[in-house]
Amino acid sequence: MFSRLFLHVRGQWPLLLAAWAATGCIAALQFVIPRLTQYAIDHVIPKSDYNMLLPIAGGVMLTAVLLGVFGYTSSYAFAKVGQRTVLDIRTSLYRHLQSLDMAYFDRKRTGELMSRVTSDVNQLQQMVSAGTMGILTDAVTFIAIACFMLYQNVQLTAVLLALFPLMLLAARLYGGKLRSSYRNVQETVADMSGQLQDSLSQIRLVKTFAAEERENTRFAELGEANKEANLAATRFSALFGPAIDLLQYVGMAFVLAFGSWQAMRGNGEMTAGSMVAYLAYLRLLQNPVRRFSRLMSTMQQSAAAYDRIIETMNTSPQVADRDGARELHVGTGEVVFKEVTFGYGDPSKDSPLLCRFNLVLQPGKTTALVGSSGAGKSTLAHLLLRYYDVWDGAISVDGMDLREVTQASLRRRIGIVTQETMLRSGSVRENLLYGRPEASEDELLQAAKAACAHEFIEALPSGYDTEIGERGVRLSGGQKQRLSIARALLANPAIILLDEATASLDTESEALIQQALQTLLHGRTCLVIAHRLSTVRSADRIVVLEGGRLIESGNHEELLEHGGRYRSLYERQFPQGKQTEIPHET
Numbered sequence: 001m002f003s004r005l006f007l008h009v010r011g012q013w014p015l016l017l018a019a020w021a022a023t024g025c026i027a028a029l030q031f032v033i034p035r036l037t038q039y040a041i042d043h044v045i046p047k048s049d050y051n052m053l054l055p056i057a058g059g060v061m062l063t064a065v066l067l068g069v070f071g072y073t074s075s076y077a078f079a080k081v082g083q084r085t086v087l088d089i090r091t092s093l094y095r096h097l098q099s100l101d102m103a104y105f106d107r108k109r110t111g112e113l114m115s116r117v118t119s120d121v122n123q124l125q126q127m128v129s130a131g132t133m134g135i136l137t138d139a140v141t142f143i144a145i146a147c148f149m150l151y152q153n154v155q156l157t158a159v160l161l162a163l164f165p166l167m168l169l170a171a172r173l174y175g176g177k178l179r180s181s182y183r184n185v186q187e188t189v190a191d192m193s194g195q196l197q198d199s200l201s202q203i204r205l206v207k208t209f210a211a212e213e214r215e216n217t218r219f220a221e222l223g224e225a226n227k228e229a230n231l232a233a234t235r236f237s238a239l240f241g242p243a244i245d246l247l248q249y250v251g252m253a254f255v256l257a258f259g260s261w262q263a264m265r266g267n268g269e270m271t272a273g274s275m276v277a278y279l280a281y282l283r284l285l286q287n288p289v290r291r292f293s294r295l296m297s298t299m300q301q302s303a304a305a306y307d308r309i310i311e312t313m314n315t316s317p318q319v320a321d322r323d324g325a326r327e328l329h330v331g332t333g334e335v336v337f338k339e340v341t342f343g344y345g346d347p348s349k350d351s352p353l354l355c356r357f358n359l360v361l362q363p364g365k366t367t368a369l370v371g372s373s374g375a376g377k378s379t380l381a382h383l384l385l386r387y388y389d390v391w392d393g394a395i396s397v398d399g400m401d402l403r404e405v406t407q408a409s410l411r412r413r414i415g416i417v418t419q420e421t422m423l424r425s426g427s428v429r430e431n432l433l434y435g436r437p438e439a440s441e442d443e444l445l446q447a448a449k450a451a452c453a454h455e456f457i458e459a460l461p462s463g464y465d466t467e468i469g470e471r472g473v474r475l476s477g478g479q480k481q482r483l484s485i486a487r488a489l490l491a492n493p494a495i496i497l498l499d500e501a502t503a504s505l506d507t508e509s510e511a512l513i514q515q516a517l518q519t520l521l522h523g524r525t526c527l528v529i530a531h532r533l534s535t536v537r538s539a540d541r542i543v544v545l546e547g548g549r550l551i552e553s554g555n556h557e558e559l560l561e562h563g564g565r566y567r568s569l570y571e572r573q574f575p576q577g578k579q580t581e582i583p584h585e586t
């Protein structure tokens, strides 16, 4: 763990060296005051040497000031190293999360992942800034004092030092258990975070079903589990301090008895002054050990958090750019699904959703996908975006296999407008520019006008700078759709994926959206999950999907004439050819 942590510390050596140098000075200065005390007792008092009183007092004052200066320097430098390290870990973790594939996010709860970046990294912060660095300071102090004590009195010190391995052994045995109990604590924090994220991000759902009490109870239960896990860890960690203290008092009793015996023998091995100084050194020696026992708990807490961070860092994305992946340059925009086999589960265990599926999206033409719910329409869109990799077969754009091109270049060339709102909190402008941040103001206005969105945006309280709320909650359904269309137009992609809204819109919004969509789809290769009659009828080709298989294809007239699945879907769903209904079984 420490070796991995040190990877994050690289590049901070000057600061670290400064901190260690200051620590070394502190360790050296620790001896001065006990030494001056010993000198005063053994030499100055017996000889009534009044002239030495001022220099001794001055020496003590000067040492105290220097200890303060070096203490400040080392604390600040270590804290700075710690903060920078934590920042590095947090940004690496966030970057790594962003690089993971959709299947990973399908499995994990958002709130749980959030707790890794926030709560787990915070735990680590405690160890890196206060813990690890404090331990280094204490270790240096401990070794320096132990050497000096050995020089002062070999027999006494040797026996005393024999006690310390016992303490280290206790710490080691204890550490593993403590770590697993802190891991439980972190897991309960993640559960609470998951609950918080779920209920707050779906607050409309909670209110609609008047489920506040149920959510409160659930949160209280998770809080209770967290309290219990914390108490279990504390019961355990609280034992360690008194155990270490006990061993220390054994040491002190030994020094008092054995040291006094040596002093009473009067053969010069021990004087009253050196006995007082020796006890002072012993206290100095005990300080790092006592602090270490307290840090032990913090360290195990941080180690548990670090385990969880590493678990995420060690997950590799299943969908990643290959070495030497090229930029996708779209020419005509022909998309080919060739013998595609795919499922969301495990290829070795689960049966596929799509089996040897073939489809060609003609360049510049609109292909409408219709079929029952769960037939696999959205899955085709997900595969084209390479959210998931196919199990077998290939998908290509202008003859280039999606796995051979960079994900960024692929997704830049595909525009998506979905019924599930893909907007984020921020202003209208920020949302429009999300796909192409470098677009000019002129281009922005043109896209908004072409998407029939300019007028309603201008009418908002701050126009293009109006904040639209989380996922665009302050906009109507039709407005959100037009914003998505404008954003896609601004990015000017060669291929469009459109998942039409199923919700009925009023005639005016519907007309505006149709107009916007016509502009968007014109001249581009489009795959539309079609729910609107107008789109279905005017599509260049309609493809009927059933259970992951393509069962019919052709244009509207051809399919009606054919009298197959499309016709029955059509007649059932569009009895009088109403504009807002959908060819979609639920």
Ligand SMILES: Nc1ncnc2c1ncn2[C@@H]1O[C@H](COP(=O)(O)OP(=O)(O)OP(=O)(O)O)[C@@H](O)[C@H]1O
Pocket: 106, 344, 345, 353, 371, 372, 373, 374, 375, 376, 377, 378, 379, 380, 584
């Ligand atoms: N992320 C996922 N993980 C596991 N299974 C999934 C996932 N997404 C979809 N599925 C499953 O794959 C099947 C096809 O889903 P898909 O969303 O492609 O259907 P669809 O035709 O778009 O349906 P609808 O018209 O209702 O949106 C469904 O049985 C669904 O349960």
